[in-house]
Amino acid sequence: MSQQEQQLDERLRNNKLRIISIALGSGIALVGVLVILYAWQLPPFTSQTQSTENAYVRGQVTFISPQVSGYITAVNVLDFQPVHRGDLLMKIDDRIYRQRVHQSSAQLNMKKAALANNQQQRRSAEAVIKRNQAALQNAKAQALKGALDLKRVENLVADGSLSVRERDASRASNSQMLAGVEQAQATLEVSRQDLETTIVNRASLEADVANAQAALELAQIDLDNTKIIAPRDGQLGQIAVRQGAYVTAGTRLTSLVPQQMWVIANLKETQMARIRPGLPVSFSVDALDGERFNGEVEYISPAAGSEFSAISPDNATGNFVKIAQRIPVRIKITSDNAARLRPGMSVEVSIDTADMQGGVKK
Numbered sequence: 001m002s003q004q005e006q007q008l009d010e011r012l013r014n015n016k017l018r019i020i021s022i023a024l025g026s027g028i029a030l031v032g033v034l035v036i037l038y039a040w041q042l043p044p045f046t047s048q049t050q051s052t053e054n055a056y057v058r059g060q061v062t063f064i065s066p067q068v069s070g071y072i073t074a075v076n077v078l079d080f081q082p083v084h085r086g087d088l089l090m091k092i093d094d095r096i097y098r099q100r101v102h103q104s105s106a107q108l109n110m111k112k113a114a115l116a117n118n119q120q121q122r123r124s125a126e127a128v129i130k131r132n133q134a135a136l137q138n139a140k141a142q143a144l145k146g147a148l149d150l151k152r153v154e155n156l157v158a159d160g161s162l163s164v165r166e167r168d169a170s171r172a173s174n175s176q177m178l179a180g181v182e183q184a185q186a187t188l189e190v191s192r193q194d195l196e197t198t199i200v201n202r203a204s205l206e207a208d209v210a211n212a213q214a215a216l217e218l219a220q221i222d223l224d225n226t227k228i229i230a231p232r233d234g235q236l237g238q239i240a241v242r243q244g245a246y247v248t249a250g251t252r253l254t255s256l257v258p259q260q261m262w263v264i265a266n267l268k269e270t271q272m273a274r275i276r277p278g279l280p281v282s283f284s285v286d287a288l289d290g291e292r293f294n295g296e297v298e299y300i301s302p303a304a305g306s307e308f309s310a311i312s313p314d315n316a317t318g319n320f321v322k323i324a325q326r327i328p329v330r331i332k333i334t335s336d337n338a339a340r341l342r343p344g345m346s347v348e349v350s351i352d353t354a355d356m357q358g359g360v361k362k
Contacts, residue, residue, distance in 0.1 A: 048354040050275065054326065055265035055283065059343030062232075062256045066092060067225040069248040072241055079238045083230040083256070090241070090253060094226040101223050104216035111212040115205045118198060125195040132191045136184035139177070146177040234258040261341050263295060263331040265349040266305060268324045274353040275300065281331050283349040285341065293335040297351060301328040 070092040077089050237255035241247060263283060267275065281295040304325040306313055331349065333341070 049350050049352055050267060050271040051348065051350045052265055052267050052271070053346075053348050054267075055263055055331075055347045055349040057261055057285075057341050057343050057345040057347060058264050059261045060258050061237075061343060062234075062258075064089065064228060064231075064253045064256055065250050066228060066247055066253065067249050068092060068097065068222050070094075070096070070226065070246070072243055072245045072247060075239065075241070075243050077236055077239065077254075080236060082235050083233070085230055085232045087230045088227055089230055089236075090228040092226040092228070092247070094223055097219065097223040097226055100219040101216065104212065104219040108209070108212040108216050111205070111209045115202070115209050118202045118205050122195065122198045122202070125191065125198050128191045129188065129195060132184065132188040136181070136188050139181040139184040143177040143181045146173055228253060230256060232256070232258055257343060259339070261338060261343060262298070262333060263347055263349065265329045265331055265347075265351075266326040267329055267351075269304065269327055270324055272300075272327050275329060275351060280352045281349060282352075283331070283347045286346045286348075287342075288340060288345075291340075293333060293338065293341070293347075295331045295333045295335070297329060298332040299330040301330075 072090055073093050074091040075089075076091075077083060077087075083089065234256045237257065239254050241251070241253050247253065263281075265283075275297060277297050277299060279297045281297060282292055283295065284290045284292050305328055306325060329351075
């Protein structure tokens with residue numbers, strides 16, 4: 001083979017290697033693009049199902065705490081025991097609170113007695129007014145009689161039948177009778193003011209009775225609160241106290257978990273385009289070997305989860321890196337076997353958006 005033929009053959013081999021290298025590089029780039037499109041669920045790999053592992057079972061966990069302080073005298077329940085509404089869970093020493101009820105009851109009786117005495121005082125004041133009214137009428141009658149007697153005496157003195165001395169005595173007697181009328185009027189006014197005082201004082205006494213009644217009711221509430229009862233049906237958590245322990249208001253005694261549960265799924269904002277209330281949902285539970293349950297979208301959070309954090313993020317300063325936010329979605333559990341679920345369990349949620357077209361449910 002000539003040297004020229006060898007050069008031509010080597011050139012062809014180089015061209016083949018170059019073509020293979022370009023094709024291989026293009027293939028790797030295409031695979032990488034396809035992987036990215038699939039990971040972000042972009043066309044042509046857009047899925048009708050939106051899934052997330054950032055989801056958990058939630059429940060209305062209620063912490064049971066006392067409203068009064070005292071020593072625990074009885075603990076009637078065990079850890080994780082099912083209870084019904086109204087069941088007696090624990091009892092606090094009620095001796096002090098029972099005595100406060102008796103004391104408040106005695107105060108109320110005393111205030112009621114004072115109010116009844118006020119009514120008696122009013123009746124007495126009204127009787128005094130009647131008596132003074134009669135006295136005033138008598139004084140007016142005496143004054144009228146005195147005026148007539150004085151007029152007759154004046155006439156008799158004028159014709160000389162009586163002396164001036166008798167006329168002066170008659171005038172003094174008439175003046176005394178007029179003064180008696182004014183005194184009777186003043187006495188009647190005093191008795192009327194006494195009645196007004198009694199009436200006004202009644203309002204104060206009625207307020208005292210109402211205050212004593214409220215104090216008794218408060219004491220009774222404190223006494224009732226020495227019994228820690230279950231506010232609703234559910235299952236208890238761990239019992240944090242034992243008999244003989246001293247507790248204060250607000251001490252966490254145990255917790256109560258009702259049967260009502262739901263799922264909170266934290267979806268990325270790029271997954272929310274077709275999410276609407278009413279969409280069917282299926283989810284698997286890690287703690288139950290992946291057992292699947294059904295549900296439906298019930299509510300969508302009004303804001304991203306970051307907006308509810310204690311310290312809100314401030315993206316207005318420094319360099320910015322875009323981070324996909326999470327939108328919490330509440331999912332109603334519709335499966336009949338939901339009794340096996342427990343709040344806090346991790347789940348994997350899949351929301352079927354196949355019946356959504358253009359953001360509108362078909």
